[in-house]
Amino acid sequence: MMPAEKAPLLLVAACALIDPDGRVLIARRPEGKAFAGAWEFPGGKVEAGEYPEAAVVRELREELGVEPCERCLQPFAFASHPMEDGRHLLMPLYVCRKWDGFPDPKEGQEIAWVKPHDLSRYALLPADIPLAAELRDRL
Numbered sequence: 001m002m003p004a005e006k007a008p009l010l011l012v013a014a015c016a017l018i019d020p021d022g023r024v025l026i027a028r029r030p031e032g033k034a035f036a037g038a039w040e041f042p043g044g045k046v047e048a049g050e051y052p053e054a055a056v057v058r059e060l061r062e063e064l065g066v067e068p069c070e071r072c073l074q075p076f077a078f079a080s081h082p083m084e085d086g087r088h089l090l091m092p093l094y095v096c097r098k099w100d101g102f103p104d105p106k107e108g109q110e111i112a113w114v115k116p117h118d119l120s121r122y123a124l125l126p127a128d129i130p131l132a133a134e135l136r137d138r139l
């Protein structure tokens with residue numbers, strides 16, 4: 001899709017949790033959500049007045065019951081992607097290697113710990129495909 005010259009931005013913040021073996025946590029969007037069945041990095045929309053790191057902490061808590069160390073969220077890459085509804089997605093992706101708690105899917109989503117070079121085997125959301133390539137090449 002050709003990007004439109006003007007489009008309202010949708011700001012979403014996401015995070016790749018990295019375990020001690022270098023695997024990345026991805027989650028499968030549950031039934032009932034837009035893009036159900038696609039794999040993504042945990043995260044969600046940044047609320048009005050919220051900064052992106054706080055949005056990541058809030059979403060990881062809500063979706064997975066984990067408490068990342070906010071200082072340990074490391075900016076890694078971003079997605080800039082035209083959406084089908086006419087908006088334009090801008091999504092910083094952080095990486096995080098330190099958190100409290102054990103990731104436990106709270107919203108019926110499936111989760112997987114995946115080696116970066118295996119991320120391409122999963123049906124990721126389109127905006128995430130270049131991010132997966134960056135994780136493979138730079139992590």
Ligand SMILES: Nc1nc2c([nH]c(=O)n2[C@H]2C[C@H](O)[C@@H](COP(=O)(O)OP(=O)(O)OP(=O)(O)O)O2)c(=O)[nH]1
Binds near residue numbers: 012034046089091
């Ligand atoms: N969380 C997340 N969203 C992504 C990724 N890649 C991508 O294109 N998106 C898109 C899908 C959605 O259009 C949007 C995020 O919306 P969402 O529905 O997950 O956010 P949310 O949890 O705040 O949603 P809600 O409360 O409105 O249901 O960003 C990704 O890796 N992680």
